[in-house]
Amino acid sequence: MRKNFGCRTWIFPEPVLIVGTYDKDGNANAMNAAWGGMYDDDKIILCLSKDHKTTENIREKGAFTVAFATEDTMVPCDYVGIVSANKVPDKLSKAGFTVTPSEFVDAPVINELPMAMECRLVRIDDDEHVIGEIVNVNADESVLGDNGKPDWRKLKPIAYDPVNFDYIAFSRKAGTAFKEGKALLS
Amino acid sequence: MRKNFGCRTWIFPEPVLIVGTYDKDGNANAMNAAWGGMYDDDKIILCLSKDHKTTENIREKGAFTVAFATEDTMVPCDYVGIVSANKVPDKLSKAGFTVTPSEFVDAPVINELPMAMECRLVRIDDDEHVIGEIVNVNADESVLGDNGKPDWRKLKPIAYDPVNFDYIAFSRKAGTAFKEGKALLS
Secondary structure (H helix, E strand, O other): OEEEOOOOOOOOOEEOEEEEEEOOOOOEEEEEEOOEEEEEOOEEEEEOOOOOHHHHHHHHHOEEEEEEOEHHHHHHHHHHHHOOOOOOOOHHHHHOOOEEEOOOOOOEEEOOOOEEEEEEEEEEOOOOEEEEEEEEEEEEHHHEOOOOOEOHHHHOEEEEOOOOOEEEEEEEEEEEOOOHHHHHOO | OEEEOOOOOOOOOEEOEEEEEEOOOOOEEEEEEOOEEEEEOOEEEEEOOOOOHHHHHHHHHOEEEEEEOEHHHHHHHHHHHHOOOOOOOOHHHHOOOOEEEOOOOOOEEEOOOOEEEEEEEEEEOOOOEEEEEEEEEEEEHHHEOOOOOEOHHHHOEEEEEOOOOEEEEEEEEEEEOOOHHHHHOO
Protein backbone atom coordinates (compact mmCIF):
# COMPACT_ATOMS: atom_id res chain seq x y z
CA MET A 1 0.00 0.00 0.00
CA ARG A 2 1.18 3.48 -0.87
CA LYS A 3 0.53 6.55 1.16
CA ASN A 4 -0.08 9.88 -0.60
CA PHE A 5 1.49 13.02 0.83
CA GLY A 6 0.36 15.67 -1.66
CA CYS A 7 2.89 18.19 -2.95
CA ARG A 8 6.19 17.83 -1.11
CA THR A 9 9.78 18.83 -1.80
CA TRP A 10 11.09 15.37 -1.05
CA ILE A 11 13.86 14.37 -3.45
CA PHE A 12 16.39 11.74 -2.35
CA PRO A 13 19.19 12.60 -2.17
CA GLU A 14 19.42 16.38 -2.21
CA PRO A 15 22.89 17.96 -2.15
CA VAL A 16 24.20 20.41 0.45
CA LEU A 17 25.64 23.19 -1.69
CA ILE A 18 27.64 26.02 -0.14
CA VAL A 19 27.41 29.05 -2.40
CA GLY A 20 30.29 31.51 -2.05
CA THR A 21 30.09 35.14 -3.19
CA TYR A 22 31.63 38.56 -2.70
CA ASP A 23 29.53 41.62 -2.05
CA LYS A 24 30.21 44.93 -3.83
CA ASP A 25 32.83 45.82 -1.22
CA GLY A 26 34.62 42.49 -1.58
CA ASN A 27 33.34 40.95 1.64
CA ALA A 28 32.97 37.18 1.30
CA ASN A 29 29.70 35.43 2.08
CA ALA A 30 28.39 31.87 1.95
CA MET A 31 24.99 30.23 2.12
CA ASN A 32 23.65 26.68 2.25
CA ALA A 33 21.32 25.53 -0.55
CA ALA A 34 19.76 22.15 -1.32
CA TRP A 35 17.91 23.09 -4.48
CA GLY A 36 20.43 22.96 -7.26
CA GLY A 37 22.10 20.68 -9.75
CA MET A 38 23.43 20.27 -13.24
CA TYR A 39 21.59 22.32 -15.89
CA ASP A 40 23.63 21.55 -18.99
CA ASP A 41 27.01 20.04 -19.89
CA ASP A 42 28.70 23.20 -18.68
CA LYS A 43 26.07 24.85 -16.50
CA ILE A 44 24.64 24.59 -13.00
CA ILE A 45 21.28 25.83 -11.70
CA LEU A 46 20.58 27.11 -8.19
CA CYS A 47 17.08 27.89 -6.95
CA LEU A 48 17.50 30.72 -4.48
CA SER A 49 15.11 33.37 -3.25
CA LYS A 50 15.27 37.12 -3.73
CA ASP A 51 15.96 38.12 -0.17
CA HIS A 52 19.28 36.29 0.10
CA LYS A 53 22.39 38.40 0.33
CA THR A 54 23.92 35.76 -1.94
CA THR A 55 21.47 36.53 -4.76
CA GLU A 56 22.28 40.24 -4.46
CA ASN A 57 25.99 39.44 -4.55
CA ILE A 58 25.66 37.21 -7.60
CA ARG A 59 23.85 40.02 -9.43
CA GLU A 60 26.58 42.44 -8.39
CA LYS A 61 29.63 40.34 -9.25
CA GLY A 62 28.31 38.01 -11.93
CA ALA A 63 30.05 35.08 -10.29
CA PHE A 64 29.84 32.51 -7.49
CA THR A 65 31.40 29.31 -6.26
CA VAL A 66 29.56 26.14 -5.27
CA ALA A 67 31.29 23.88 -2.76
CA PHE A 68 30.01 20.62 -1.33
CA ALA A 69 29.36 20.29 2.40
CA THR A 70 31.28 17.41 3.95
CA GLU A 71 31.13 15.39 7.14
CA ASP A 72 34.13 17.26 8.53
CA THR A 73 32.64 20.67 7.76
CA MET A 74 29.00 19.96 8.64
CA VAL A 75 28.78 22.36 11.58
CA PRO A 76 29.99 25.51 9.77
CA CYS A 77 28.09 24.50 6.62
CA ASP A 78 24.88 24.22 8.63
CA TYR A 79 25.65 27.50 10.37
CA VAL A 80 25.88 29.48 7.13
CA GLY A 81 22.41 28.15 6.31
CA ILE A 82 20.98 29.38 9.62
CA VAL A 83 22.18 32.96 9.69
CA SER A 84 21.99 35.62 7.00
CA ALA A 85 24.80 38.02 6.14
CA ASN A 86 22.09 40.67 6.06
CA LYS A 87 21.99 40.30 9.86
CA VAL A 88 25.43 38.86 10.66
CA PRO A 89 27.89 40.53 8.26
CA ASP A 90 30.84 38.49 9.55
CA LYS A 91 29.06 35.12 9.40
CA LEU A 92 31.86 33.57 7.37
CA SER A 93 34.51 34.20 9.98
CA LYS A 94 32.08 33.15 12.73
CA ALA A 95 31.72 29.89 10.82
CA GLY A 96 35.49 29.52 10.91
CA PHE A 97 35.75 29.80 7.15
CA THR A 98 38.57 31.59 5.37
CA VAL A 99 38.69 32.32 1.65
CA THR A 100 41.02 32.62 -1.30
CA PRO A 101 39.88 34.56 -4.39
CA SER A 102 39.08 32.26 -7.30
CA GLU A 103 41.67 32.36 -10.08
CA PHE A 104 38.88 32.24 -12.63
CA VAL A 105 35.88 34.26 -11.44
CA ASP A 106 35.14 37.12 -9.02
CA ALA A 107 34.07 34.88 -6.14
CA PRO A 108 35.69 33.34 -3.07
CA VAL A 109 36.90 29.76 -2.76
CA ILE A 110 36.30 28.65 0.83
CA ASN A 111 39.57 27.12 1.97
CA GLU A 112 38.00 24.69 4.43
CA LEU A 113 35.71 23.10 1.79
CA PRO A 114 37.89 20.77 -0.25
CA MET A 115 36.01 20.80 -3.56
CA ALA A 116 34.18 23.55 -5.42
CA MET A 117 32.88 24.73 -8.75
CA GLU A 118 33.83 28.22 -9.92
CA CYS A 119 30.98 29.72 -11.92
CA ARG A 120 30.26 32.75 -14.07
CA LEU A 121 26.68 34.01 -13.99
CA VAL A 122 24.77 33.34 -17.19
CA ARG A 123 21.44 34.73 -16.00
CA ILE A 124 19.00 35.05 -13.12
CA ASP A 125 15.45 34.54 -14.30
CA ASP A 126 12.27 36.14 -13.00
CA ASP A 127 11.73 33.30 -10.55
CA GLU A 128 15.23 33.72 -9.06
CA HIS A 129 16.81 30.69 -10.67
CA VAL A 130 20.52 31.30 -11.00
CA ILE A 131 22.16 29.71 -14.03
CA GLY A 132 25.95 29.65 -13.96
CA GLU A 133 28.60 28.51 -16.40
CA ILE A 134 31.04 26.12 -14.74
CA VAL A 135 34.40 27.67 -15.55
CA ASN A 136 36.46 25.38 -13.33
CA VAL A 137 36.15 22.65 -10.75
CA ASN A 138 38.87 22.54 -8.11
CA ALA A 139 39.65 19.93 -5.49
CA ASP A 140 42.21 19.77 -2.76
CA GLU A 141 44.87 17.11 -3.20
CA SER A 142 43.74 15.57 0.08
CA VAL A 143 40.49 14.39 -1.53
CA LEU A 144 41.95 12.98 -4.74
CA GLY A 145 42.01 9.25 -5.39
CA ASP A 146 44.75 7.18 -6.99
CA ASN A 147 43.47 8.18 -10.44
CA GLY A 148 44.08 11.85 -9.60
CA LYS A 149 40.37 12.66 -9.56
CA PRO A 150 38.10 13.53 -6.62
CA ASP A 151 37.24 10.45 -4.56
CA TRP A 152 34.00 10.62 -2.56
CA ARG A 153 35.50 8.32 0.09
CA LYS A 154 37.98 11.08 0.87
CA LEU A 155 35.71 14.03 0.16
CA LYS A 156 32.96 12.59 2.38
CA PRO A 157 30.13 14.75 1.02
CA ILE A 158 26.84 14.78 2.89
CA ALA A 159 23.31 14.70 1.52
CA TYR A 160 20.25 16.52 2.77
CA ASP A 161 17.11 14.65 3.79
CA PRO A 162 14.24 17.06 3.15
CA VAL A 163 11.76 14.94 5.14
CA ASN A 164 13.38 14.96 8.56
CA PHE A 165 16.18 17.47 7.91
CA ASP A 166 18.89 14.88 8.45
CA TYR A 167 22.31 15.27 6.97
CA ILE A 168 23.22 11.82 5.69
CA ALA A 169 26.69 10.33 5.32
CA PHE A 170 27.77 7.95 2.59
CA SER A 171 29.37 4.68 3.47
CA ARG A 172 30.20 2.47 0.55
CA LYS A 173 30.01 1.86 -3.14
CA ALA A 174 26.71 0.18 -3.98
CA GLY A 175 27.57 -0.44 -7.63
CA THR A 176 28.80 1.05 -10.88
CA ALA A 177 26.61 3.12 -13.18
CA PHE A 178 26.23 1.80 -16.74
CA LYS A 179 27.51 -1.58 -15.57
CA GLU A 180 25.08 -3.10 -13.08
CA GLY A 181 22.24 -3.07 -15.56
CA LYS A 182 24.24 -5.04 -18.12
CA ALA A 183 23.15 -8.15 -16.27
CA LEU A 184 19.73 -7.58 -17.82
CA LEU A 185 20.96 -7.09 -21.38
CA SER A 186 20.19 -10.09 -23.51
CA MET B 1 47.21 22.57 -2.83
CA ARG B 2 44.22 22.52 -5.12
CA LYS B 3 44.11 20.89 -8.48
CA ASN B 4 42.07 22.49 -11.29
CA PHE B 5 40.01 20.27 -13.56
CA GLY B 6 38.35 22.82 -15.86
CA CYS B 7 34.65 22.51 -16.63
CA ARG B 8 33.25 19.29 -15.15
CA THR B 9 29.80 18.04 -14.23
CA TRP B 10 30.92 16.97 -10.79
CA ILE B 11 28.30 17.72 -8.16
CA PHE B 12 28.26 15.68 -4.94
CA PRO B 13 25.85 14.06 -4.42
CA GLU B 14 23.77 13.74 -7.58
CA PRO B 15 20.47 11.86 -7.35
CA VAL B 16 19.48 8.80 -9.39
CA LEU B 17 16.05 9.74 -10.71
CA ILE B 18 13.91 7.22 -12.55
CA VAL B 19 11.51 9.09 -14.81
CA GLY B 20 8.32 7.18 -15.69
CA THR B 21 6.13 8.05 -18.67
CA TYR B 22 3.52 6.63 -21.02
CA ASP B 23 3.83 6.92 -24.77
CA LYS B 24 0.87 7.90 -26.95
CA ASP B 25 -0.30 4.28 -27.03
CA GLY B 26 -0.13 3.91 -23.26
CA ASN B 27 3.09 1.89 -23.16
CA ALA B 28 5.07 2.61 -20.02
CA ASN B 29 8.71 3.67 -20.17
CA ALA B 30 11.39 4.66 -17.68
CA MET B 31 14.78 6.33 -17.85
CA ASN B 32 17.58 7.10 -15.44
CA ALA B 33 18.58 10.75 -14.95
CA ALA B 34 21.05 12.41 -12.60
CA TRP B 35 20.48 16.00 -13.62
CA GLY B 36 17.43 17.17 -11.78
CA GLY B 37 16.18 18.63 -8.54
CA MET B 38 13.79 21.02 -6.86
CA TYR B 39 12.91 24.09 -8.94
CA ASP B 40 10.37 25.80 -6.72
CA ASP B 41 8.23 24.99 -3.66
CA ASP B 42 5.97 22.90 -5.88
CA LYS B 43 8.08 22.21 -8.94
CA ILE B 44 10.87 19.92 -10.10
CA ILE B 45 13.33 20.39 -12.96
CA LEU B 46 14.81 17.64 -15.11
CA CYS B 47 17.55 18.26 -17.64
CA LEU B 48 16.99 15.72 -20.40
CA SER B 49 17.99 15.69 -24.03
CA LYS B 50 15.78 15.79 -27.08
CA ASP B 51 16.41 12.30 -28.36
CA HIS B 52 15.00 10.54 -25.31
CA LYS B 53 11.77 8.62 -25.75
CA THR B 54 10.91 10.00 -22.32
CA THR B 55 11.02 13.60 -23.53
CA GLU B 56 8.72 12.71 -26.43
CA ASN B 57 6.34 10.99 -24.01
CA ILE B 58 6.29 13.94 -21.61
CA ARG B 59 5.38 16.24 -24.51
CA GLU B 60 2.66 13.82 -25.55
CA LYS B 61 1.07 13.17 -22.15
CA GLY B 62 1.96 16.30 -20.19
CA ALA B 63 2.92 14.21 -17.21
CA PHE B 64 5.64 12.06 -15.66
CA THR B 65 6.67 10.42 -12.41
CA VAL B 66 10.06 10.69 -10.72
CA ALA B 67 11.08 7.79 -8.48
CA PHE B 68 14.30 7.42 -6.54
CA ALA B 69 16.66 4.54 -7.29
CA THR B 70 17.39 2.43 -4.24
CA GLU B 71 19.99 -0.12 -3.21
CA ASP B 72 17.50 -2.94 -3.72
CA THR B 73 16.53 -1.76 -7.21
CA MET B 74 19.95 -0.65 -8.44
CA VAL B 75 20.29 -3.24 -11.21
CA PRO B 76 16.98 -2.49 -13.00
CA CYS B 77 17.45 1.25 -12.37
CA ASP B 78 20.85 1.12 -14.02
CA TYR B 79 19.45 -0.97 -16.86
CA VAL B 80 16.80 1.60 -17.80
CA GLY B 81 19.64 4.10 -18.08
CA ILE B 82 21.60 1.89 -20.47
CA VAL B 83 18.96 0.99 -23.05
CA SER B 84 16.52 3.25 -24.89
CA ALA B 85 12.86 2.44 -25.48
CA ASN B 86 13.49 3.69 -29.01
CA LYS B 87 15.52 0.49 -29.49
CA VAL B 88 14.09 -1.84 -26.83
CA PRO B 89 10.35 -1.11 -26.63
CA ASP B 90 9.79 -3.57 -23.77
CA LYS B 91 12.70 -2.32 -21.66
CA LEU B 92 10.48 -1.87 -18.63
CA SER B 93 9.43 -5.51 -18.46
CA LYS B 94 13.00 -6.58 -19.24
CA ALA B 95 14.02 -4.55 -16.21
CA GLY B 96 11.47 -6.48 -14.18
CA PHE B 97 9.42 -3.38 -13.55
CA THR B 98 5.63 -3.36 -13.42
CA VAL B 99 3.47 -0.25 -13.23
CA THR B 100 0.24 1.12 -11.84
CA PRO B 101 -1.31 4.23 -13.42
CA SER B 102 -0.92 7.29 -11.21
CA GLU B 103 -4.15 8.37 -9.55
CA PHE B 104 -3.22 11.98 -10.21
CA VAL B 105 -1.49 12.33 -13.58
CA ASP B 106 -1.25 10.43 -16.87
CA ALA B 107 1.97 8.62 -16.02
CA PRO B 108 2.98 5.25 -14.56
CA VAL B 109 4.02 4.63 -10.97
CA ILE B 110 6.67 1.89 -11.00
CA ASN B 111 5.55 -0.63 -8.40
CA GLU B 112 9.05 -1.82 -7.53
CA LEU B 113 10.31 1.70 -6.69
CA PRO B 114 8.93 2.53 -3.25
CA MET B 115 8.78 6.33 -3.48
CA ALA B 116 7.88 8.67 -6.32
CA MET B 117 6.72 12.14 -7.28
CA GLU B 118 3.74 12.43 -9.61
CA CYS B 119 4.15 15.49 -11.82
CA ARG B 120 2.19 17.53 -14.33
CA LEU B 121 4.23 19.15 -17.09
CA VAL B 122 4.50 22.91 -16.74
CA ARG B 123 6.79 23.45 -19.72
CA ILE B 124 9.74 22.16 -21.71
CA ASP B 125 12.04 25.00 -22.67
CA ASP B 126 14.18 25.36 -25.77
CA ASP B 127 17.12 23.70 -24.07
CA GLU B 128 15.04 20.64 -23.12
CA HIS B 129 14.64 21.43 -19.45
CA VAL B 130 11.47 19.82 -18.21
CA ILE B 131 9.65 21.72 -15.45
CA GLY B 132 6.94 19.79 -13.67
CA GLU B 133 4.44 20.64 -10.96
CA ILE B 134 4.60 18.13 -8.11
CA VAL B 135 0.99 17.05 -7.73
CA ASN B 136 1.65 14.25 -5.26
CA VAL B 137 4.44 12.35 -3.56
CA ASN B 138 3.71 8.73 -2.74
CA ALA B 139 5.65 6.25 -0.65
CA ASP B 140 5.11 2.61 0.12
CA GLU B 141 4.29 1.85 3.73
CA SER B 142 7.39 -0.33 3.87
CA VAL B 143 9.63 2.77 3.72
CA LEU B 144 7.79 4.91 6.26
CA GLY B 145 9.29 5.67 9.64
CA ASP B 146 7.58 5.80 13.01
CA ASN B 147 6.42 9.34 12.26
CA GLY B 148 4.54 8.10 9.19
CA LYS B 149 6.87 9.89 6.78
CA PRO B 150 9.46 8.43 4.39
CA ASP B 151 12.57 7.26 6.24
CA TRP B 152 15.78 7.14 4.19
CA ARG B 153 17.04 4.26 6.34
CA LYS B 154 14.22 2.16 4.94
CA LEU B 155 14.08 3.73 1.49
CA LYS B 156 17.83 3.26 1.02
CA PRO B 157 18.22 5.71 -1.87
CA ILE B 158 21.48 5.73 -3.79
CA ALA B 159 23.48 8.68 -5.07
CA TYR B 160 25.40 9.02 -8.33
CA ASP B 161 29.10 9.81 -8.34
CA PRO B 162 29.71 11.65 -11.63
CA VAL B 163 33.49 11.31 -11.35
CA ASN B 164 33.88 7.54 -11.30
CA PHE B 165 30.27 6.53 -12.05
CA ASP B 166 29.82 4.90 -8.68
CA TYR B 167 26.43 4.43 -7.12
CA ILE B 168 26.90 5.31 -3.47
CA ALA B 169 24.93 4.00 -0.50
CA PHE B 170 24.08 6.00 2.59
CA SER B 171 24.88 4.63 6.00
CA ARG B 172 24.05 6.90 8.86
CA LYS B 173 22.81 10.23 10.04
CA ALA B 174 25.67 12.70 10.15
CA GLY B 175 23.69 15.47 11.81
CA THR B 176 20.53 17.56 11.74
CA ALA B 177 20.05 20.50 9.40
CA PHE B 178 19.35 23.85 11.07
CA LYS B 179 20.62 22.44 14.36
CA GLU B 180 24.31 21.57 14.05
CA GLY B 181 25.25 25.13 13.22
CA LYS B 182 23.59 26.48 16.34
CA ALA B 183 26.79 25.61 18.16
CA LEU B 184 28.29 28.63 16.41
CA LEU B 185 25.52 31.06 17.28
CA SER B 186 26.57 33.48 19.95
